[in-house]
Amino acid sequence: MSFGNxxxxxxxxxxFTQLEMSDKLLMDQSAYSRYESGKTSPTIDLVxxxxxxxxxxxxxxxxxxxxxxxxKNPTLSELDNEVIQFMLEQQKKLTDLLxxxxxxxxxxxxxxxxxxxxxxxxxxxxxxx
Numbered sequence: 001m002s003f004g005n006x007x008x009x010x011x012x013x014x015x016f017t018q019l020e021m022s023d024k025l026l027m028d029q030s031a032y033s034r035y036e037s038g039k040t041s042p043t044i045d046l047v048x049x050x051x052x053x054x055x056x057x058x059x060x061x062x063x064x065x066x067x068x069x070x071x072k073n074p075t076l077s078e079l080d081n082e083v084i085q086f087m088l089e090q091q092k093k094l095t096d097l098l099x100x101x102x103x104x105x106x107x108x109x110x111x112x113x114x115x116x117x118x119x120x121x122x123x124x125x126x127x128x129x
Contacts, residue, residue, distance in 0.1 A: 003047070004038040006061055010054050011036070014088065023095065024053055024088070055084055 001009070011021045022032035025046070034040040042050075042061075051058045101112035 001064070002038055003042050003061055004036045007050065008036050010050070010056065014054075014085065016088075020092065024091075025049055 007021075011018070016024075018032055018036065019029045021036075022029045025032060026049075031040070035042055035046065047058055047061050050056065050061060098112060098115065101108045101115070104112075
């Protein structure tokens with residue numbers, strides 16, 4: 001299985017859209033689509049990001065064969081996978097909330113600006129900024 005197919009398998013196992021995956025990986029949807037379709041080869045930085053965000057082994061991402069997504073990290077238990085899914089869902093909810101605050105008027109906009117001043121913007125998807 002190629003890197004793109006593995007990326008797609010991870011996305012499907014999480015029931016994410018390409019847009020949601022691209023947000024997590026801090027890239028636009030068209031760039032993500034090129035990686036998933038195999039039109040663009042991954043950089044080592046992208047492989048590292050996928051590994052860190054989705055808790056998969058970098059070697060598994062790069063090696064040919066080994067089609068089973070569950071073998072991405074055999075040390076993860078069922079509960080670990082549930083926790084990862086929960087964290088990703090919460091991250092999506094926070095992103096949605098920050099988008100609403102950013103787009104809101106008056107107090108909401110001020111709350112968004114205060115949030116970014118306190119926590120910075122390094123980990124926010126570029127679509128929010």
